[in-house]
Amino acid sequence: MTMRACFIECCPQESRGSMGAHYILAAARAAGFEIDELDYEDGTLGYDVELCSVHHCTDWPWLADAPRRAPVRLVGGHVMANNPRPGLRYGDAFCVGEGESWIAAALQALADGGAAKDLTRLPGTLVPALWDGRRIAPNEERPLPRHAPYLNRSAQRHARTWYLELARGCPFACQYCELGWSVRYRPQDTGYLLSALEQIDRGQSSHVSLFAPDEASHRGYPQILQKIHDLGLVTQFGSMRLDQIMRRQDLPFKRNMLIRVGLDGLTEESRKRVGRDLRDDDVVEYMRWMADRGHVSFKFFMIFGFPWEAYRDFEAWELLMDRILTLPRKQSAKLRIKFTPFIPQPSTPLSDAEPIYDERMVERILGWFHRKLRPRSVPGWYVESEGLMSARSHAEQILLTRGDEGVIDEWRGLGYRRLVRPEKSWRPKSRDGLRKYRHRP
CATH class of the missing domain: 3.40.50.280 (Cobalamin-binding domain)
Structure with missing residues (x-):
C-alpha cells in the first residue's frame, strides 16, 4: 500500500x-x-x-x-x-x-x-x-544540492521572481545573528550558478533574486552579476556587507539596483561589540564611492536596543547621517532605513542579553525621519523610513524566539492572536505621518 x-x-x-x-x-x-x-x-x-x-x-x-x-x-x-x-x-x-x-x-x-x-x-x-534536552547538531547538506532556479509566486508589490541559492550559512559570526552560528558557510559552485542562470525562462519572468546572507562574499559574485546583465535579466536588490563591497570594488552594479547593507549599531563602539568593526569613516567612504559612480538606491538595516546602549548614542548616529546627507550628488538618490529593535537569538553569544525597547529612543528615531525626509537642496538625498516594529510585536517575538515547550500557552494567556497576515511595521507615508514625532533635544 x-x-x-x-x-x-x-x-x-x-x-x-x-x-x-x-x-x-x-x-x-x-x-x-x-x-x-x-x-x-x-x-x-x-x-x-x-x-x-x-x-x-x-x-x-x-x-x-x-x-x-x-x-x-x-x-x-x-x-x-x-x-x-x-x-x-x-x-x-x-x-x-x-x-x-x-x-x-x-x-x-x-x-x-x-x-x-x-x-x-x-x-x-x-x-x-x-529528547534529553541537549542541543541537536543541525543537519548540513554536503555538497550543497544543485537546485534549479525556483520561480516563486507573485506577491503584493512584487512580480514573480526566480530564486537562485548562492550559499548557505554565513562566513561571519556577528554576535546577535543566528545565521553565522547555526550552520557553517558553504558557497555554491560558480560554474553551476552561471549555467543555472541560462536555464531561466524569461518568458515567465525576467526578475532574479540571489539568496545568501552576504552576496558579495561569494567569490564568483562579479561573474554571476555580470551574467545576469548579459542575459537581460534583472536583479532588483542585493544584501551584503559594506566592507565586502569596498574590499572588492569590482561588482558590476546597475546604478538603480537597491543595495542593502547592515550597520547594526548606532555607534562605532556598538558595532565593534557585536563583531562589526565598522567605523563611521568607512560608512561615509562607501556612500561617497557609490555616489561618485552614480548609484541612486540604498538601504541601511539598523539595530537598536542593545543592553549597553544609551539614549545619547543616537547623537553619534545623527552626526554620521549628517555627513552622509551632505555628500554632493549630481543626481538625487533615495536612502531607505529600517530600524529594528534587538531580539536575542538562542544560538548566539547574545542569547541571554536583555533587550531594550526604549520608547524615548523610538520617538527620537521617528523625529529624525520627520526632519530628514526631504533634501535641503536638489539634487540630494531623499530619506525613507522602512518601518519600525511596535513594542507589542517586539515583546511577542522575544517570547516566541526564546520560549520553551509551554510558550504557546503563555503566548495565548497574554492575549496574542495568530495573525491572518504578517504584522507590518509602522511606516509613515508622508511627512504628515511623522508630524507628532518632532523631536526637540
Whole structure:
C-alpha cells in the first residue's frame, strides 16, 4: 500500500511559497514519494504522514493550531536550528537544520514500516518523546544540492521572481545573528550558478533574486552579476556587507539596483561589540564611492536596543547621517532605513542579553525621519523610513524566539492572536505621518 503524505506551510498566506519549502518538496518527490501540497486551510484528512514547515518564530502558533491530518507529523524549517522547543508539543519528529537528504531518508524509513522514534538515527533529528534536552547538531547538506532556479509566486508589490541559492550559512559570526552560528558557510559552485542562470525562462519572468546572507562574499559574485546583465535579466536588490563591497570594488552594479547593507549599531563602539568593526569613516567612504559612480538606491538595516546602549548614542548616529546627507550628488538618490529593535537569538553569544525597547529612543528615531525626509537642496538625498516594529510585536517575538515547550500557552494567556497576515511595521507615508514625532533635544 502506498504511503500517503501531504505538505503544509504553517504561516500566513503572504509568507507561503518559500524557497526552502520548495526544496524539501522537490527532494521528497525526487526520491519517489507523492506529496500533496495543501493550503493551511485545507482540512483534508486520511494521510499517513504530514510534513509541516515553520519559517519564523511568529509561525509557531500556526503549527500549534494546525489540525492533525495524519498520525505522524514531521516538522522542519529555518527556526529549528535556532530554537525548536516552542513546537515540540505539536510534532512527532523534527528536522533540525537542512532537510533535502533528511526528508528522503525519513519518508523511506516510515514507508518501510518504521515509527517516528526510529528517525533518531538520522543526523539532525529531534524526537520530543526521546529528547534529553541537549542541543541537536543541525543537519548540513554536503555538497550543497544543485537546485534549479525556483520561480516563486507573485506577491503584493512584487512580480514573480526566480530564486537562485548562492550559499548557505554565513562566513561571519556577528554576535546577535543566528545565521553565522547555526550552520557553517558553504558557497555554491560558480560554474553551476552561471549555467543555472541560462536555464531561466524569461518568458515567465525576467526578475532574479540571489539568496545568501552576504552576496558579495561569494567569490564568483562579479561573474554571476555580470551574467545576469548579459542575459537581460534583472536583479532588483542585493544584501551584503559594506566592507565586502569596498574590499572588492569590482561588482558590476546597475546604478538603480537597491543595495542593502547592515550597520547594526548606532555607534562605532556598538558595532565593534557585536563583531562589526565598522567605523563611521568607512560608512561615509562607501556612500561617497557609490555616489561618485552614480548609484541612486540604498538601504541601511539598523539595530537598536542593545543592553549597553544609551539614549545619547543616537547623537553619534545623527552626526554620521549628517555627513552622509551632505555628500554632493549630481543626481538625487533615495536612502531607505529600517530600524529594528534587538531580539536575542538562542544560538548566539547574545542569547541571554536583555533587550531594550526604549520608547524615548523610538520617538527620537521617528523625529529624525520627520526632519530628514526631504533634501535641503536638489539634487540630494531623499530619506525613507522602512518601518519600525511596535513594542507589542517586539515583546511577542522575544517570547516566541526564546520560549520553551509551554510558550504557546503563555503566548495565548497574554492575549496574542495568530495573525491572518504578517504584522507590518509602522511606516509613515508622508511627512504628515511623522508630524507628532518632532523631536526637540
